Amino acid sequence: MQILLAENAGFCFGVRRALEIAEQATRDHPRVFSLGPLIHNRQVVERLAAQGLVVSAGVEEVPPGAVAMIRAHGAGPEVYEQARARGITLLDATCPFVARVHRKAAHFSRQGYTVLVLGDPNHPEAQGIVAHTGGQALIVESPQDLTNLRLPSRVAVVCQTTQTLEALRALVDALLPQVSELVVANTICDATAKRQEESLRLARQVDLMIVIGGYHSANTRRLAEICAATGTPTHHIEQADELQEEWLAGVEKVGVTAGASTPAEAIEAVLMRLREMAAPASG
Numbered sequence: 001m002q003i004l005l006a007e008n009a010g011f012c013f014g015v016r017r018a019l020e021i022a023e024q025a026t027r028d029h030p031r032v033f034s035l036g037p038l039i040h041n042r043q044v045v046e047r048l049a050a051q052g053l054v055v056s057a058g059v060e061e062v063p064p065g066a067v068a069m070i071r072a073h074g075a076g077p078e079v080y081e082q083a084r085a086r087g088i089t090l091l092d093a094t095c096p097f098v099a100r101v102h103r104k105a106a107h108f109s110r111q112g113y114t115v116l117v118l119g120d121p122n123h124p125e126a127q128g129i130v131a132h133t134g135g136q137a138l139i140v141e142s143p144q145d146l147t148n149l150r151l152p153s154r155v156a157v158v159c160q161t162t163q164t165l166e167a168l169r170a171l172v173d174a175l176l177p178q179v180s181e182l183v184v185a186n187t188i189c190d191a192t193a194k195r196q197e198e199s200l201r202l203a204r205q206v207d208l209m210i211v212i213g214g215y216h217s218a219n220t221r222r223l224a225e226i227c228a229a230t231g232t233p234t235h236h237i238e239q240a241d242e243l244q245e246e247w248l249a250g251v252e253k254v255g256v257t258a259g260a261s262t263p264a265e266a267i268e269a270v271l272m273r274l275r276e277m278a279a280p281a282s283g
């Protein structure tokens, strides 16, 4: 059995940067609070907890005067204000690509456009983008959501960094006949797009796809959807011990990819387990 690993599997630039900031912060301070889990990977969050990183639900839970971290997903301006008011030292690990979406959305909002954020309304990144427009922007998940909206004549679109180009195209196509002025900022993260393209290419070549990453990780779930849409059987797992022998029955080529918050150790453990599982069949 051949095992093929997607080239850009695992940590992206923004997550790696956030982890480096966290590691340094826990060396500099006995206790550091992260405003929400730093990344959607339980194992990494547990390791950081042992180093003194405490996950808090929000800035209101952080003791006054403490040190807190904004994660790669970013946060709204109100979080910075609340932190300042409570004397909290903020370490900002907002991914520069997410910060770019904030700036674009705020800019379009100031210009008088109604801003639509293509994204998941429950995702903190999308909520943070809305907050940077003073709460004015609307989150849409797909063109279907437009049917419930009364659209003004001037609309601007930005997107959550994990969106696909197809989803953005579909939204733009649906908006064009409805508005007289439309501006679009393609704020999809390159790392996400590259990982998605590679995973798609790989899924088409193999008999089975394994997608590694946290069950709460939006970008990992997206990868699993993209791979499954090719018709290749696809399993989303968090750890190597979830791999099942029966998945490999009759499989000649297995593809492995991983979300942006999946550590190299988790990927290596899956590859090792697959090699072990493949060994009896190959000899």
Ligand code: SF4
Residues within 6 Å of the ligand: 012, 013, 014, 015, 072, 073, 095, 096, 097, 098, 161, 189, 190, 191, 192, 260
């Ligand atoms: S996926 Fe892209 S935007 Fe999101 S944290 Fe990683 S590099 Fe930044």
